[in-house]
Amino acid sequence: TTTVTVSPAALGFAAVPKNRNDVVTVPAGYNVQVINRTGDPILPGVPAYKNDGTDTNFAGRIGDHHDALRWFGLNAAGNARDDASSTRGLIAQNHENINDMYLHVAGATSPGGVRPESEALKEIECHGLSVTEYSEGANRAWAFKQDSAYNRRITPSTPMALNGPVRGTDFVKTPHSTAGTAGRGTINNCANGYTPWGTLLTCEENWAGYFRRSGDNAARTTKELTALARYGVTSSTGNYGWSTVTPADASNTLFRRWDARATVGGSATTDWRNEPNQFGWVVEIDPYNAASTPRKRTAMGRMGHEGAWPGPFVAGRKPAFYMGDDAVNEYMYKFVSSTAWAAADATATDRLAIGDKYLDAGTLYVAVFNADGTGSWKPLVYGTAPLDASNAAYPFASQADVLVNTRLAADALGATPMDRPEWTAVNSVTGEVYLTLTNNGSRVTGADTPSASQRQTNAANPRVYVDAPSTSRGNRNGHVIRIRETGDNTEALGFTWDVFLFGAGSDLDATNINLSGLTADNDFSSPDGLFFGRPTNASGQVKPIVWLQTDDSAFTDQTNNQMLVAMPGSVGDGGTRTVTNTTAGGVTWTVVTRIGATPTAATLKRFLIGPVQCEITGIDTTPDGRTIFVGIQHPGEGGTAAAPSSHWPDSQATGTAGATVRPRSATVVITKVDGGVVGL
Ligand code: FEO
Ligand code: CA
Ligand code: CA
Ligand code: CA
Numbered sequence: 001t002t003t004v005t006v007s008p009a010a011l012g013f014a015a016v017p018k019n020r021n022d023v024v025t026v027p028a029g030y031n032v033q034v035i036n037r038t039g040d041p042i043l044p045g046v047p048a049y050k051n052d053g054t055d056t057n058f059a060g061r062i063g064d065h066h067d068a069l070r071w072f073g074l075n076a077a078g079n080a081r082d083d084a085s086s087t088r089g090l091i092a093q094n095h096e097n098i099n100d101m102y103l104h105v106a107g108a109t110s111p112g113g114v115r116p117e118s119e120a121l122k123e124i125e126c127h128g129l130s131v132t133e134y135s136e137g138a139n140r141a142w143a144f145k146q147d148s149a150y151n152r153r154i155t156p157s158t159p160m161a162l163n164g165p166v167r168g169t170d171f172v173k174t175p176h177s178t179a180g181t182a183g184r185g186t187i188n189n190c191a192n193g194y195t196p197w198g199t200l201l202t203c204e205e206n207w208a209g210y211f212r213r214s215g216d217n218a219a220r221t222t223k224e225l226t227a228l229a230r231y232g233v234t235s236s237t238g239n240y241g242w243s244t245v246t247p248a249d250a251s252n253t254l255f256r257r258w259d260a261r262a263t264v265g266g267s268a269t270t271d272w273r274n275e276p277n278q279f280g281w282v283v284e285i286d287p288y289n290a291a292s293t294p295r296k297r298t299a300m301g302r303m304g305h306e307g308a309w310p311g312p313f314v315a316g317r318k319p320a321f322y323m324g325d326d327a328v329n330e331y332m333y334k335f336v337s338s339t340a341w342a343a344a345d346a347t348a349t350d351r352l353a354i355g356d357k358y359l360d361a362g363t364l365y366v367a368v369f370n371a372d373g374t375g376s377w378k379p380l381v382y383g384t385a386p387l388d389a390s391n392a393a394y395p396f397a398s399q400a401d402v403l404v405n406t407r408l409a410a411d412a413l414g415a416t417p418m419d420r421p422e423w424t425a426v427n428s429v430t431g432e433v434y435l436t437l438t439n440n441g442s443r444v445t446g447a448d449t450p451s452a453s454q455r456q457t458n459a460a461n462p463r464v465y466v467d468a469p470s471t472s473r474g475n476r477n478g479h480v481i482r483i484r485e486t487g488d489n490t491e492a493l494g495f496t497w498d499v500f501l502f503g504a505g506s507d508l509d510a511t512n513i514n515l516s517g518l519t520a521d522n523d524f525s526s527p528d529g530l531f532f533g534r535p536t537n538a539s540g541q542v543k544p545i546v547w548l549q550t551d552d553s554a555f556t557d558q559t560n561n562q563m564l565v566a567m568p569g570s571v572g573d574g575g576t577r578t579v580t581n582t583t584a585g586g587v588t589w590t591v592v593t594r595i596g597a598t599p600t601a602a603t604l605k606r607f608l609i610g611p612v613q614c615e616i617t618g619i620d621t622t623p624d625g626r627t628i629f630v631g632i633q634h635p636g637e638g639g640t641a642a643a644p645s646s647h648w649p650d651s652q653a654t655g656t657a658g659a660t661v662r663p664r665s666a667t668v669v670i671t672k673v674d675g676g677v678v679g680l
Contacts, residue, residue: 011545011565012680015521015605018559022651024632024668025609030678031671034649035134035142035629036091038064038664042132042151051662053105053641056118058125059153062132063095064103066631066665068192068307068423068529069618070200072287078133078148081198081288086622088135090150091629092200092287093618093667094189098126099634100240102662107641111241120242120255127187128155129202131287136627142669152290156185157254160283164298164360169400171277175253175269183278184254186294191307191423191529191617193282193321196346197354200285201297203305205326207279212238212259216273219262226394227405231302232327233260233276277404282308282323284355295352297359300335301380301406309424311490312431313341319358320490322433324421328442329455330407331415332367332424332435334377335359336491364403365493366410367483369460373572373594375483375495378413386412417455419443419475422551423530427544427568431490434482434500434568436527437461438551441474445581445589457581460497462591464581465513467505467525467554473584476554477503477513477525482596484571498571498594501548501604503527505555512580515595522604524548524564525555529617532568533625533679544568545679547607549616549630561616563608563630565679566599573597607679608670611635611648611663618667625677628670636663 013027024032039049039061046060055061070092073085082089100108103122109115110123133148145151160183162172173180186204193201214236217225228234243259257272265271280302286292300308303325311320311334319341323333338361345354365377381387382399387409389395394408402409419440426433442454445464450456457464460481467476480500486492504514506523518524529549548564574596581589610616610632618631636646647657649666672678 010602011567011605013605013607015601016607016609018520018562018606019609020560020612021609021655022611022646022648023655024611024652026670027607029673031140031673032652033142033669034652034666035144035669036062036132037649037666038062038126040144041146042130042153044147051664053103056122058122059155062130063128063153064099064126064665065095065097065633066667067094067096067190067617067633069093069620069629069631069667070192070194071620071622071629072198072200073623074133083198084623086624086626089622090131090133090287091667092129092131092285093631094129094192094202095127096188096190096205096633098123099637099665101639101641102636102644102664104641111237111239114244114246115241117245117247117255120240120245123240124157124242124254125153125155128153128158128185129189129285131290140671150287150290154186154285154294156187158185159293160185161293161295162278162298163295163356164403166298166400166403169398171400171404172274174257174272174274174278176257178268183296184257186283187279190305190326193308193310195284195310195355195358196313197348197351198286198288199351199355200287201308201321202283202285203307204279204281204283205304205306208232208276208304209235209239210242210258211235211276212243213261213276216261216263223394227408228276230405230407231276231280280305284352284359286351288351292352295355297355298403299360299362299364301333301364302404303333303406304330306421307423308335309426311426311433311485312428314490315343316340317489318362318491322424322426322435324424324435325407326420326422326438328420328440328453329417330421331410332418332421333410334365334367335362336365337362364406366413366415368414369416369458369497371459371592373496373498375497377493377495378415380406380409380413416458416460419461419478422528425530425532425546427532427546429544430484430570431488432482432484432568432571434480434530434546436530436548437475437479437481438526438528439475439478439554441472443474445583446591447583447587447589457589457591459591459593460499462579462593463502463513467508469557470554477505478527479503480527480530480548482571496571498574498596500569500596501527501566501599502595505558515577515579517598519601521601522564522599522606524550524562524606526550526552528615529563529619531619534621534623543680547619549619551615551617559609560612561610561614562606563616563619565605565607567603569597571596611651612646613637613639614646614648621678625680626671626675628678630668630670632666632668634665639663
């Protein structure tokens with residue numbers, strides 16, 4: 001039997017000091033290697049990337065804005081799945097968005113005016129995912145295999161199937177699929193999840209802004225307008241103005257489809273009003289089959305999906321997937337399959353058919369966090385008030401209606417509005433579920449009168465304050481909450497919770513803001529990426545440590561974005577704390593919250609700092625824990641083509657590179673010089 005050690009004795013490295021250098025900094029005794037960058041060719045025959053804005057054919061290159069990633073092992077011959085492999089495998093990673101200023105010769109031109117087809121095509125193809133093969137060679141050097149048969153780009157134009165209760169309903173009928181059973185592509189893929197049958201779950205987050213939609217109110221029903229407003233499908237241009245393209249091939253629908261106005265279609269082949277309903281889903285992808293068609297799993301709900309991380313798979317028990325909806329004051333969800341887990345399914349070869357079995361039917365729940373440290377899961381099931389036609393705010397007509405309009409259903413159930421739910425992660429030993437709450441500028445005290453978009457504090461989201469130099473109020477630095485299911489059962493309808501860590505600068509008020517007592521060696525702001533290392537070390541011990549990545553703009557006066565490591569502890573290992581918030585007018589308001597044990601220098605440490613203006617997002621380890629892969633997203637996001645504000649990764653060796661060298665998102669490999677498990 002395996003020795004179970006809930007935490008390692010110590011985190012085995014010296015904390016990295018905060019810095020604003022244009023490099024990835026790791027602790028002494030570790031190495032960093034860049035293994036892929038935006039634009040790197042991944043298919044045979046695609047030319048090398050010049051990185052001067054002239055490059056084309058992004059459907060054959062690594063995309064932009066590296067986000068969540070996942071390692072999928074291959075056997076030594078490189079021709080079959082091998083979950084145990086730590087030396088050869090695939091990385092499936094999300095390309096969430098683009099730094100369009102670095103994609104074109106003269107910089108960004110969006111969204112004004114009519115977009116050139118060549119630019120819009122490049123921008124579209126930089127989104128989506130990549131699946132690419134890597135192997136470890138001599139001296140722990142990792143190599144990319146450009147001619148791998150597994151290499152693949154999935155873009156916003158790739159054919160997709162729609163599965164689950166929304167398949168075939170009127171909500172999703174578009175010119176791409178008049179039967180409502182299919183569609184094209186995936187976009188703004190942020191965090192992810194996995195299944196034990198060897199597939200990836202990729203999650204569509206900020207898809208709403210890509211559509212042009214305003215000005216068609218008169219042609220929409222009241223019910224449609226309620227739904228469009230709730231999801232923010234309201235732009236007058238779409239993020240990059242793609243629908244303005246007049247394609248050389250008049251039959252090419254892949255630009256026009258981003259205009260969802262109900263007033264401009266005119267026929268079944270030109271009416272894209274339902275196109276936004278094709279997005280906001282969890283998408284299952286089989287990385288071991290480059291010819292497979294991804295399946296959108298509509299039973300898991302439609303929202304600004306951040307991630308979809310599974311709880312423990314226990315034979316005979318229905319598995320659960322934990323999900324955040326990342327927007328201010330949105331909710332935490334879980335999907336519980338209607339099918340109990342059968343371990344033999346882990347090795348089936350028709351992996352997406354196994355996905356059909358577990359992910360196309362089940363119950364979606366939304367979380368309510370109570371002030372006493374308990375919580376409950378409310379089912380989003382059509383047919384009983386308030387999820388039926390009697391609902392005055394939004395009359396529901398079917399389960400598909402509930403799923404397409406998950407946010408409206410959750411509103412009706414009294415879900416707890418959270419401080420922007422980002423990644424979920426699960427402690428492989430205890431089954432406890434962690435959720436990052438990155439920050440919330442629309443949180444106000446209980447003594448404030450909230451605007452329509454604001455919500456007052458609650459026990460699980462207790463802080464409102466100002467963090468200079470900004471003068472804005474809210475939860476400026478975010479926190480990490482964790483829950484323990486009743487009976488440690490993924491099917492539970494109740495849980496207990498506490499706040500694992502509150503983000504804060506170590507210089508901030510220790511009584512009401514820096515509640516976790518962070519120091520200069522472990523202070524952080526805006527937690528986002530969150531991951532428990534694959535659990536078993538070289539000696540067979542399970543030692544989960546939790547990796548925490550930041551996407552911050554409130555702490556950049558002190559440091560670039562960062563990654564920390566923590567020992568996880570357990571729900572209830574701390575106590576209660578009374579937080580006193582103050583309104584802009586000086587009125588005080590107190591909230592009692594639940595907080596975990598105070599971290600120490602031995603249990604929470606800064607491991608990595610990224611380059612200038614990047615976000616750290618995306619992490620996985622090989623099964624042996626000796627190699628970790630980390631995503632570096634949008635370095636230099638505040639610069640221009642003429643004056644890039646970062647030159648990374650070209651700057652990695654020395655901290656500088658030529659003044660006109662454009663930055664690129666990239667994936668790095670981090671290994672320990674002594675060959676040991678990273679972090680321990
Ligand atoms: Fe794409 Fe919520 O981060
Ligand atoms: Ca994120
Ligand atoms: Ca974020
Ligand atoms: Ca981002």
